[in-house]
Structures are given as structure tokens and as C-alpha cells.
Amino acid sequence: MDYPLPEAARRYVAAHLHDDPAHLALQARRHPGLPVPELVRQIQARQKARAKLPAWADNADLIFPPALSVEQASSARTAAFKAGLVEGQRLADLTGGFGADTAHFAARVAQVDYVERDPKLVQIVAYNMAQLGVANVTVHAADAVAFLKSTPHHYDWLYLDPARRDTAARKIFLLRDCEPDVVKLLPLLLHKADKVLLKTSPMLDIEHAVLGLGHVRRLWVLAVDNEVKEVLYELGQEPAIDPERHALNLRRDGTQQEFRLNRAREARATPRYAEAQQFLYEPNAAVLKAGAFRSIGTAFELLKLHQHSHLYTSDVLRADFPGRIFRVLATEKADGTTLKAYLGPEARAHVTTRNFPDSVADFRRRTGIREGGDIYLFATTDLRGRLVVLVCEKIVISASTTESSVDAERKPLG
Numbered sequence: 001m002d003y004p005l006p007e008a009a010r011r012y013v014a015a016h017l018h019d020d021p022a023h024l025a026l027q028a029r030r031h032p033g034l035p036v037p038e039l040v041r042q043i044q045a046r047q048k049a050r051a052k053l054p055a056w057a058d059n060a061d062l063i064f065p066p067a068l069s070v071e072q073a074s075s076a077r078t079a080a081f082k083a084g085l086v087e088g089q090r091l092a093d094l095t096g097g098f099g100a101d102t103a104h105f106a107a108r109v110a111q112v113d114y115v116e117r118d119p120k121l122v123q124i125v126a127y128n129m130a131q132l133g134v135a136n137v138t139v140h141a142a143d144a145v146a147f148l149k150s151t152p153h154h155y156d157w158l159y160l161d162p163a164r165r166d167t168a169a170r171k172i173f174l175l176r177d178c179e180p181d182v183v184k185l186l187p188l189l190l191h192k193a194d195k196v197l198l199k200t201s202p203m204l205d206i207e208h209a210v211l212g213l214g215h216v217r218r219l220w221v222l223a224v225d226n227e228v229k230e231v232l233y234e235l236g237q238e239p240a241i242d243p244e245r246h247a248l249n250l251r252r253d254g255t256q257q258e259f260r261l262n263r264a265r266e267a268r269a270t271p272r273y274a275e276a277q278q279f280l281y282e283p284n285a286a287v288l289k290a291g292a293f294r295s296i297g298t299a300f301e302l303l304k305l306h307q308h309s310h311l312y313t314s315d316v317l318r319a320d321f322p323g324r325i326f327r328v329l330a331t332e333k334a335d336g337t338t339l340k341a342y343l344g345p346e347a348r349a350h351v352t353t354r355n356f357p358d359s360v361a362d363f364r365r366r367t368g369i370r371e372g373g374d375i376y377l378f379a380t381t382d383l384r385g386r387l388v389v390l391v392c393e394k395i396v397i398s399a400s401t402t403e404s405s406v407d408a409e410r411k412p413l414g
Helices: 007-015 021-026 036-052 067-072 076-083 100-105 119-132 144-150 182-192 206-213 263-268 285-289 295-299 336-340 360-367
Strands: 088-093 109-116 137-141 155-160 193-200 216-224 227-235 244-250 256-261 279-283 312-314 323-332 350-353 375-381 387-394 404-407
Touching: 007 036, 021 036, 036 067, 076 100, 076 216, 076 227, 076 244, 088 100, 100 109, 100 119, 109 119, 109 144, 119 137, 144 182, 155 182, 182 193, 182 206, 182 227, 206 216, 206 227, 216 285, 227 285, 244 285, 256 263, 256 285, 256 295, 323 375, 336 360, 350 360
Parallel strands: 088 109, 088 155, 109 137, 155 193, 216 244, 256 404, 350 375
Antiparallel strands: 193 227, 216 227, 244 256, 279 312, 279 323, 323 387, 375 387
16 A cells, blocks of 8 residues: 555545444445545544554554554554663664554654564555654664664663564463573673663563573563553663562653562562551552562551461551552451441442352352442451451542652651
């Protein structure tokens, strides 16, 4: 397909941007002068991009690749965060994809090399960069390894987002199973650049990655609205064994929560335990993925309900805790009749199970409690090993109060 789209094709895309792509494909015969199958793919890709790249989805001048490339692209929020980690004169994005990360890096670095082995995708990205007015990106249709071996440049940063599926499309969990194999490629990467920024799926094991890479200076577990999206590793020239870990949650209101730790501080933390007090705290997903199971409680002077529950409590409100906060109304047995007395005639509640034999689905089947309502039930195990349900109501804290950046060994209050 030629770029830019003819005016008739642009009008078709704009008119049907919110329609069902499958339905549009069935009506292709009504538009004999248009390449409807390709335009439907454009519409489908724009619909995929709307949540993560809204400004691009609304830009009528851009061309979109197949929807899978859009699904694999970084969101505007995570791409902007990554761009904030780098600076300098030259960066190479070795797994360029749709170019979302590349475009954001270009706002921070003087010259960016975009590297992608799919020539059609390279053509699309070159065209889009011109439409976006990004003039400091050079595109290369090349394999990452071949590019590194042939380029005469030395880089301030290299960026990689290795493919995370094998040839059978099964999810994988170790870096050596990704393409390219960053562990095998590491000597070449560190020869060609001062620093490397590596993005991995949240499903990859952090401990194995740190051990296998051996040069991780810092890492970031990045969540958006309490869903972990990616883990980022900064690799430097010197070997490192216990990097600083940043657990970040970028929230819908534009604020963020950050908690910092490393393995040594986590190991030194000595939790204290208690039964549920006035307030209950559930760490956000980034904190848990980063492995802050002990230090998160001691940093905020909280008591833990049980070694394996990862729920915390206090009688003094810690409003800047990085996670959800609840007021505990009662502690009850996991009995449907007893619990329904708190729920009203529709018997609705939000249910979480932590260190509890039932899944949420099993708990609902056994108790007859449906989803919804204003009450939150936490089915868990207390410090005496008893199965209990904490009946809670959620506490809503204003954004200005809860934006925080806390270290595992710093007491934020008191």
C-alpha cells in the first residue's frame, strides 16, 4: 500500500474508526474502488492503539502496521517513563517495532538509530516519523546483531525489547529463551555502548535475570494502574550482584508511587506480626513483583498478618502507602451466612484471597457471595494459622496525599 493514503481511503477510515472490523470486512463489495481489507486492518490497529497510544490513534496522517505490532508496542506512559531514564548524544533501539519507544527516546537523545528486521515495518516507521516531525531518527532494516557488528558508532545507550515467545507461540520465562538472547549478546552490547536498557515481560523471573546478566545496576518494575506492564534493567560496564530495585505504579490520575529496595535490605528487614487492627494495607502489584515482602512493612512501620499473606495492618493510618488501604470493620470466619449479614440483601462484595485454600471463584461458590457492592472481603490466614475473613471498606486518599517515593530503610512517618 502506498503512503500517504488517498483521500477517499482516509475518509473511509475516519468514517468507520469505531465500527466492528469484522462487519466492515463483510461489506467490502460496497466499496469497489477502495482496498477495504487493508483499510480494515488500519482501523483494527487504530482501535488497538487507542488505549495505549491515544495521540497516535487520533493522528489521521499515520500508517499503522498489523494489530500484533501495535499490541506489542509500549504505551505512551511507559515509553515516556523509559525515555526519562536516558540521555546523551546517541542511542540505538535494537528492537524497534512500531517505534513508540524510538519516538520518545528521540525527545531525549540527540541521535537515535531505529533497528528492525521487518522491512515493511521499517517503511511504516520511517513514514510515521516524518509525519510526527521527528527528524533525529535514522531507520535501519537490519538484524540487531548484524547492525551492532557493522556500525562504526559507539552509543551512550542501547535499548532492547527481546521477543518473548518461541516459535510455537508459547510464553517463556527465561532471558535465554528470548530473541535476541541478551545474555549471549551481552559482551557485544557492552562493547558498543556505555549503558544498556533492557525491557522484559513481567513473566520473566527477576532473580534469574539479575544472576544471568551480572551487570544490572538498577531495575524498575513498572506498573500502570496496578497492573505490571514491564520490567526494565539498566546494565553497566561493571559487574553488579544486588541492584537497586524501583517498584513504580503509574496511576490514572497522573501521579506515581515508588518504593525502593534491594535484596540486602529486604533480607535485613524483620517483620512484626499482629492480628488485624484498624487499617489494612495491600501492596500494589509492582511492590509484590519487586519482592518487597518484608521491607515494605518495616518501612511504613506496619504489622504483618502472616508470613505468607503479604497483608499489613496498623492502628495509625499510613496514607502514602503504595497500594490499597482499607478500614477493617470485622474479622469473621469464612462462613457465608455470617458474612452476608454485612452485605445487604444482594449479598455482593469484592473478594480477595491471600494465603487461603480457596480461590476467589471457589470462595464465591461456597459462600454464595456475588461480585460488587461497597464491602471488601479479604480471606486469609492470621498469625495463629486460622482461616479468617476481614470485612473492610475502602479508604480513598487524595492524589496529592499519596504520591510518594519511599526507600525500604526510610521510615516515612514517625
